[in-house]
Amino acid sequence: MMRLSRYLPILDWGRSYNRAVLTSDMVAAVIVTIMLIPQSLAYALLAGLPPVVGLYASILPLVAYALFGTSRTLAVGPVAVVSLMTASAAGAVAAQGSPEYLEAAITLAALSGVMLAVLGLLRLGFLANLLSHPVISGFITASGVLIATSQLKHILGISAHGDNWPAMLGSLAKGLGQTNPWTLAIGVPVTLFLFWVRKGAKPLMIAAGLKPRQADLAAKAGPVAAVVVTIAVVVALGLDAQGVKLVGAVPQGLPPFAIPSVDISLIEQLWVPALLISVIGFVESVSVAQTLAAKRRQRIAPDQELIGLGAANFASAVSGGYPVTGGFARSVVNFDAGAETPAAGAYTAVGIALASLFLTPLLFQLPIATLAATIIVAVLSLVDLKTPGQLWRYSRADFAAHVATIGLTLLAGVELGVIAGVAVGLLLYLWRASRPHAAIVGRVPETEHFRNIDRHKVFTVPHVLSIRIDESLTYLNARWLEEYVLERVSERPSLRHVILMCSAVNEIDASGLESLEAINHRLADGGIGLHLSEVKGPVMDRLQRTHFVEELSGKVYLSQDRAFRELSADDGMAGALPDDMARGMI
Template sequence: MASTATARRRVLKRLLPITEWLPGYNVRSLSDDALAAVIVTLMLIPQALAYALLAGVPAVVGLYASMLPLALYTFFGSSTTLSVGPMAVVSLMTASIASRWAAQGSGEYMVVVVALAALSGAMLLVMGLCRLGFFANFLSHPVIAGFISASALMIGVSQLPHLLGVSSSGDTLFAMLAALFKALPETNGTTLALGLVCIVMLLAARRWLEAALTALKLSAGMARFLTRLAPIVTVALATWATWGFGLESRGVEVLGTVASGLPSLSWPDLSFDQAKSLGGSALLISIIGFVEAMSVAQALATKRRERIDPDQELVGLGVANLGSAASGGFPVTGSLSRSVVNHEAGAATPASGLMAAVGVLIAIVTLTPVIAHLPTTVLSAIIIVSILSLLDVHTFVRSWRYYRGDAMAMLVTFVVTLWQGVETGLVTGAALSLMLYLYRTSRPHCAVLGRVPGTEHFRNIDRFEAVETDQNVIIVRIDESLYFANARFLEEKIDSLCAQVKNLKHLVLACQAINMIDASALDSLEEINQRLKESGIAFHLAEVKGPVMDRLKETTFLDNLGGGVHLSVYSAWEELHQG
């Protein structure tokens, strides 16, 4: 009975991490979380409004997507500081996908957006329960960087119509630019001037405000806090100017009447055919959202020496997206900027997210009359400034210097995303990464080894000239696991070596870098062994890892091996070397 109860508690802690930290919650944690929540809420409100417009839904929906998801993540998430809610790239993907099914502003469009959140949440939850967090590793960092950089550029261009006060749209960068060029003559000067002023204010605050406040003898914490308020101040001033000077009459577009109060909780009415049609798109949103959230959560957890559970993060983000769908929101994930602010503000537990959700709730109930006068150009300014940090040139330069294959994968992902859209770009990048991996591992590095005189060490004869060799013994090291893609390559490599050495009696395969041998590779090893036998050459293995040896013992390969299995390369050398 005791063991059963312990097992239940372990399962409960895994599924509900809140049960682990809540018993130790105290007044100090409460005060730290409350302060962090205030700062994050002030940052979240303008971002949520802006990212809702980016997703093609009414601005208030951004606030809906910032309440229940934050609250639910508090119970199911494993990160102390991850701030879940609207995020630029996921919002762009949502708009790009939903626009193919319905026109923005229509009821059908909103149904598709909510369905994407529901499907994404369900997929993440199932993946988490099945412990599939490792799937995020299949997207390489350069591909993600290329995709996000292209998405950031598309996000910036997509906001230019709001900044100019014109109407234009498009699914790809070139379509956006073409439509924008046609609409340029209709530019509203007042809207453009207001938007540019907001951009300058935000950039100046980001670049110089904190240093200026510190120079005025404010504490570092207070200076950082006031700097974080720059978007709120910009929104407030722009709203006041629009209302006070009657800029609406000059063509400045405002949000207009915003529904106040809480959203009604409901579940999207999805047919099987709709779910099947949107499934692939929802999966892409899920993967990108999870990868981004995990990268942020891992980086911040490392600073605090905390542990992030990828499988639990899948569950937490899945439940958060289901909550967003139930409250009429759109797909959400962890935000880099808000999570960093939450971390720097000293959030002690995930409860800071729950408190931030309460802050958004208060804003929905009390601020909607003011939000109605908010000009859309200031939200575009906030988006444009916020995505500047997503343009990642550094990763491309570093990849180009280190391994140009990764740099090319990043570049192709970047170009295809701009040319064909976010879904095609991401799929192309992932496919290219997989192809590069298969190419690299299909032609692995192989080295013929010689003994360093007077030692038990063996090195590549092409790199070390003063090593000992034996014309009767060849020791070959292959620096990769053996599987279907490189099995034939190994056969050709050994055939070539045997043809070069006339008096060869023994060939030793050094296996210290081999972690796995699949069925195709086993067939190749058997073929190699048979050919060597027919040529009068004994085939030996050295330094075979335990799991690999366990599998080989379940076959007849070792029984038919022409040579032996040696504990180390040195022991094989001692036994076979004709000294």
């Protein structure tokens, strides 16, 4: 049973499910359903799909995640960034509005589902770590800008296009002369209202007598109010005759059964975008899930999360939806509303299904501008203008990865942007790993501690050189270490002993061992002994399986202090000298 519950977490939390938990989950489901209906319609529009597809992607995926997911409060469904990536990938193989385009979106969901599930079964969740925080932050910021820009055409009521930011801006500029004033009169006030709702509605409701939590949840229902009011305005003023674009007929009923394409040529075109969607979606989802779980002292299993998201995406595919993942805003609402288990997601799916059955006819008169405003307000919260400055002050390398990701995403599109971000991040990592930090250390007076001679007043002796290595020795940095040690030795003609302090060395690979052997032989030829100190157990175990320890010209010491004391007295000197005196003798 324990092994089965690892893959079906519902068997774990389901045993303690009771009426109190049911009530909490039901209340949270009602609130998230109200929020998710306009979001689902809007994100489907962003993905270039009929609005009803957003509802389809918000039913079965939630049930699948409830069965296989480990987060108690993560709310799965369409999200802005994945919707943009879907539009980019599907648009590369078919025209928007065509059956082939919808087929591509469904196939993307299926491919993403299979990939995520396989990664989870193989316990490869760590691969998501290839995306560093600066890369993810840069990609999300650039995607927010692209998404907001792409929706301005719906606010203005004009036709515009473009796969990158310059193309979008140029197309918008050309179409400004055809702005529809009635569409603009809807889009701008709704956008301003939704911005105000995020910050100003809660204090106003508290002043009116609502409790803070009730006011917060009511404010999050702002998009629903915008939908209701703008539909009423369109009907009352007959704005459909004034060129205001409407959602139109939305099919009524439950999601249809869909079969993802097995066309090899289509799969060949979509597998790379599907992989990127999978990784980005997983990183976004697991970040939210871990944050919310920590607040309740719960935990999630990243590898099982891969399986849960994989099941959700495959469920979306077979029900005519497109790729989904855990959304930040709705997950926070789900958490704040008191959701206790993933069952809240399943109840939300029931609410969306009821909306698909009975409420879709009411959406006929919904202006596209209202959905566009919903998207713009949601994604602009993703744009982070503080991180570049923070990274510039903290790490120029991470700043470079962040800015490169932003620039390439804006100029070349989402897929190339994230690929370039990963590439830049890996190159910077390799560059840093190939030039690790090492320091010449001396003993802090009246202690057994050793610190960098450039940062502290320490004791050294001219015939002993202590070097602390602050990185594992691998093929990336082995040659660098060899050159570093020999260069420091050449600066000290009176040197008789070199101690490599290995307290930070967690691994020595074959290349690192080869360099240690080379250093040992070169020093021995010059009459200098090589010693190691504070070697970790697992590293020492591997060294003892080679001839290196036998051929070592010096010793392996348990502590740096013992090595320094013993070798300092090697030529009869009574003790250590202050560092400035030692340098004067070198």
